[in-house]
Amino acid sequence: MTNNVFQHGSTAGMRIHVLPTKAFKTFAISLYAGVPLEEGTVTSTALVPFVLRRGTAAYPETTQFRERLEELYGAGFGFDVYKRGDYQIVQFRMDTINDSFVQSKESLLGESFAFLGEVLTRPALENGSFRSSYVATERETVRKKLEAIVNDKIRYAAERCIEVMCEDEPFRLHPLGQRSDLDGITPDNLYKSYQDWLNGAILDLYVVGDTTPEEVEQLVKRHFGRNSSETGQYSSRFTPVTVSGVRTVEEKLDVNQGKLNMGLRTSITYKDDNYASALMYNGILGGYPHSKLFVNVREKESLAYYASSRYDGHKGIGTIQSGIESQNYGKAVDIIRKQLDELKAGNISDLELSQTKAMIRNLLSEIQDSAFELISFDFNRQLSGKERTALELLDQVEGTGAEDVKAAAETFHLDTIYFLTGQKEE
Template identity: 90%
Template sequence: MTNNGFQHGSVAGMRIHVLPTKAFKTFAISLYAGVPLKEDTVTPTALVPFVLRRGTASYPETTQFREQLEELYGAGFGFDVYKRGDYQIVQFRMDTINDSFVQSKESLLGESFAFLGEVLTKPALENGTFRPSYVATERETVRKKLEAIVNDKIRYAAERCIEEMCRNEPYRLHPLGQRADLDGITPESLYKSYNSWLDGAILDLYVVGDTTPEEIEKLVKRHFGRSDAAVAAYSSNFKPVSVSEVRTIEEKLDVSQGKLNMGLRTSITYKDDTYASALMYNGILGGYPHSKLFVNVREKESLAYYASSRYDGHKGIGTIQSGIEIQNYSKAVDIIRQQLDELKRGNISDLELNQTKAMIRNLLSEIQDSAFELISFDFNRQFSGKDRSAQELLTQVEQIGSGDVKAAAESFQLDTIYFLTGQKEE
């Protein structure tokens, strides 16, 4: 099956997505491994890729691991851990130069698959379990990353707002896990977690470059050593959350600048036909420098150092982030709520519509210039089960009027107000 250039199939228990193209001088390879976000597995799952990148059976020392990437003409290798909806996703990426541009005895694409397959399925072991030294070091790496969030008050406030709003949902969990869980993780327990993660993960493998689905299927069979297990897919268990009352949470820390964050719920998600309207709503509210929050809260009233909004289309959540003088709290809340009401009343200028369409048009057209952006866009489609190309989404965006944005605005309900304030007495 093909759509938007990607050809889709499955082999060895994973879904394969190949975009044969000569447009790029490299092969972009991306492997997504997704599992449901869960309290007891979120931290070990986050730690696993940090340990996997330290060494494999053939390259057990980290220096050998890096030297092998150099052997592949400086291939890029990296990973991310994040959440999509109520899933925790580990994404491995490789970027390898196309064979036709170098003098290489072996196929570089084949060598890259051998490397990635080994990273995933044949980690460096000691006495049948993960190397204790690697586990100890990488536990500290993850701990530092989690501590960095607490020290970055803008990120901290954004995370805390989500944590409070989604306090009874898996989505409250940070994809890197919880600091309190790290000390209890041993090489043995992590190796066990790794095996159950690998067995249970939903796997999507992407390749963009001058190749064919047939070649990729052969490489997967050869290098991933997995049986032809049933291929799993993501299940959308989205249920709109109705808001009965707005909760306000105030937290005191040693900060001089207040952080005012708000969480909104909407029934519109990525798979809905009205998704384009929700994108436009977020863009006009706070997605761009011309948006209502930026212009009215920051520029006109000088109430905020920053003010913006985000929309998570996989979870049906909107968030507002702003940094304010602590004494301006009430005034800032009132003005932000006014902007939400303006949108619900349909008070949207042609200029706001046209500028927002132009920004979204730029973002969607830039996707075509990057192999990894193409992959990311298609993965959103696979994840959500909604088959919609970037061009189709753009066409929908172009047709949206203020009435469509007003309708989307009516579905966004303020749920949580979170205020991070100082400890000093006024």
């Protein structure tokens, strides 16, 4: 594994991260815009990129917008909206072919920057605000995405477990916002929200490809005319939550299969030196097919259709997801809690350790093969303020023993049990 190191700088109120490399035939461009997760702004912030992708001042019709991408030799453009810790992140992505592989008069990197700068800072307008038809259509797009969560009961149960567990924290909010807010969003107030968002967001621009930080800096100055000269900074808003007792919530919906989800709190986050131990803990608990949850709950006891765990290193939360027959609820809870106790007791086999290390090693190695994965890994550094390369993290994982995993396990405390079960006939 090579140590791919980004070169960092800033200009025009934006942090710039460039990885000069000839390893890829394309340029990967990623722009992250982060703001605090807040009830009053979460839905409008989520809606903004949906409207921005419909058209710009130069390409106001959606067909023109798409044709322009085709002219750039089929450049890819997309976006995501998600949360990291208590921040809501909008990520725009472009990938465009390296100039040396095509006969183009213009620099494709330069043209891609011009396009992305246009999308972000010069949207299609009518009467001084967003086009009403675009806002109306994209409001429905977001509404359907939020409604789809309710229809996907596995996702719904996972979201509800977080909502219950974090009811007094911004993290309870879904990154796409709340359906109840959508009807109140107009072209005028959304345009105002967009301006506030653009001026207030922490902006990180990444480029991976055959370029230099100097070239990227010039392109940013030319195509992202932001008034701000100040670059924002993510502050660690993490404060460990003390678990005083386990809260149990049961909900009934029309489901054939019960969804048993559990939420755990830990004091270990991405920026901590023992982050690798928490990764190993999650891997042994339920991150992979050889994990304790999969083997003991699903295979040995045949209690679950699926059983796995996740660890959010920016929020300090672990979650367990399982699908069970509703009558097996008590038994499933007992066996899952037994796996948590086994880890706290340090009952971890050499095979579990070596298999988990192999899985994490594969994941960290795969990062090197994808420009966007390299970007995503480095962005964790910007969010957390922790300097750690993939190679350093791998070394820490390789050096993790059963005692380290046990110590990590002792910081994970069960906070919430959420059970979604079928409607019982009266």
